[in-house]
Amino acid sequence: MSGSVATVAELLSDPSGHTGQTVLTHGYVDTVLSDNAVVITDSSQQLLILGVAGAIPKGLTVDEFVEVAGRVELFDAQQAASELDISLDGLDVARFAGESSLVVGAIRAGAxxxxxxxxxxxxxxxxxxxxxxxxxxxxxxxxxxxxxxxxxxxxxxxxxxxxxxxxxxxxxxxxxxxxxxxxxxxxxxxxxxxxxxxxxxxxxxxxxxxxxxxxxxxxxxxxxSAPTATSQEILSQPDTWEGKTVTVIDTVVARLTDRAVSIGADGGLMVVGGLDQLPATVVPGVTIVVNGAVVRFDPSSPPDIAGFDPAHPAVAAFAGKPIIVVTSVQVLPGS
Missing domain, CATH: 2.40.50.140 (Nucleic acid-binding proteins)
Structure with missing residues (x-):
């Protein structure tokens, strides 16, 4: 990402001094108006960000930090819609008329x-x-x-x-x-x-x-917060950790079933929970914070989790090994 660096406040306080220039600015997402329009803020002022189809990444969330590179233009709704071939109909953009806006070239969201x-x-x-x-x-x-x-x-x-x-x-x-x-x-x-x-x-x-x-x-x-145990520690010292409540941070290796995932080196530690604890967003490659209890997995006496299938081949492979029965799972941002 490139451009002369300017803050949101600088862009808004001196529109003529930046119009037509490519700048690099930053802020936090205030409002996602559409796929082509986002408002960012420096906590006191707001800047309208516009982009052609696909220029603004999907999934931006309110309060997410963003770094934006683009061309500064005085906002005119009709002109912007025509030049970018986008629709601004029904969006709350009239309040930005005549102010600096940014026609995005690139956005980097998150950390x-x-x-x-x-x-x-x-x-x-x-x-x-x-x-x-x-x-x-x-x-x-x-x-x-x-x-x-x-x-x-x-x-x-x-x-x-x-x-x-x-x-x-x-x-x-x-x-x-x-x-x-x-x-x-x-x-x-x-x-x-x-x-x-x-x-x-x-x-x-x-x-x-x-x-x-x-x-x-x-x-x-x-x-x-800092974990209380690692996947490797639990796997290498199962007797030490069995029956204890732990916090583990690790990367999901495989989605075994809709109620079980594996984490750690080579997916050696199974984590099981209900659909509320293991939603569809818990997929291979994401980093998760796991809170739960360590138990020795016995398919004949499985954890009491509705819909959990201890006989599923991918799950049964963990028989006799320590697993974590979760109370909560958090997907870390940016993972």
């Missing part, structure tokens, strides 16, 4: 995986973005290292610094988080420019990050 930032930090500098990953180590209440799930921080992590004690008690190693902010190169000049809230970065504990890209953020959202 950028932290691994992408680490691999090519320079391409993200100067942009306000959302980044998602796993906390690999906590330095103090204002800073932690975020890395791809299961990765070693030294190899693929990035320091995230906040201007206040943004790390709540539930944040710990392996918690999944999303942060909003920007990439900067950490040096003395940067620390001075960031001001007093980030002066702590001059401390010796951050010397190893000097000269490297780091992420400064004032929004930290916990998507899932």
């Amino acid at each position: 950028v995986p932290v691994g992408e930032i680490v691999a090519d930090a320079a391409s993200f500098e100067g942009r306000t973005i959302a980044v998602g990953g796993e906390i690999s180590s906590v330095i103090d209440a204002r800073a932690f290292v975020m890395a791809p799930a299961g990765a070693e921080p030294a190899a693929s992590g990035m320091l995230v610094a906040t201007p206040f004690a943004a790390v709540p008690a539930q944040m710990a190693t392996q918690a999944r988080v999303q942060v909003v902010g920007r990439v900067v190169q950490l040096d003395s000049a940067t620390i001075a420019n960031l001001g007093e809230p980030f002066a702590f970065l001059a401390g010796p504990e951050f010397d190893q990050y000097k000269g490297k890209p780091v992420f400064v953020s004032d929004v930290v959202a916990v998507l899932a």
